[in-house]
Amino acid sequence: MKHYAYDEWLKYVKNELEDDVREAYEDHLYSCDQCLELYLTAVEEDDLPIIENEPDFTDLVMAQITNQKQLTAVEEKEPKHPKKRVAFYQKSIFHYGVAAAMTLILMSTGVFQSLTQYAGGVESQGFKEKDTSMTEGIVDKTFAWMDSLERSNKEDNKE
Ligand SMILES: [Zn+2]
DSSP: OOOOOHHHHHHHHTTOSOHHHHHHHHHHHHHOHHHHHHHHHHHHHHHGGGGSSHHHHHHHHHHHHHHHHHHHHHHHHHHHHHHHHHHHHHHHHHHHHHHHHHHHHHHHTTHHHHHHHHOOOSTTHHHHHHHHHHHHHHHHHHHHHHHHHHHHHHHHHHO
């Protein structure tokens, strides 16, 4: 079996070989661990010139990492505020919605009518008096109904 020299593998890695020669190299690589090692060493060697200026390279990498960290820090900070604002806004809307719904329910059930009965406002006195008379009518009817109920109960007890 014909083995390839390290320099030859380096040429292969650097893509300096003809296509048909490359294929022969590749075929050999599948069946030869010895040349695979040489090939892998050549790959590592080929990568080295990129990091020729190692301190500069390290500085560059560190600078990029720091930049990315700062960027992500900014990216993390920025969406937080609008999110909070949106959440608060949505909360407020929700509370206003609940308050509005409660107001409608209280108004329709006449709770505010009985409340205005107790509130001694001067400006809408006429309105309140009307309301009070109406409510009083209902209350009177209720009392009358309760009285009749009580009376019938008493009558039942007498028997
Ligand atoms: Zn070989």
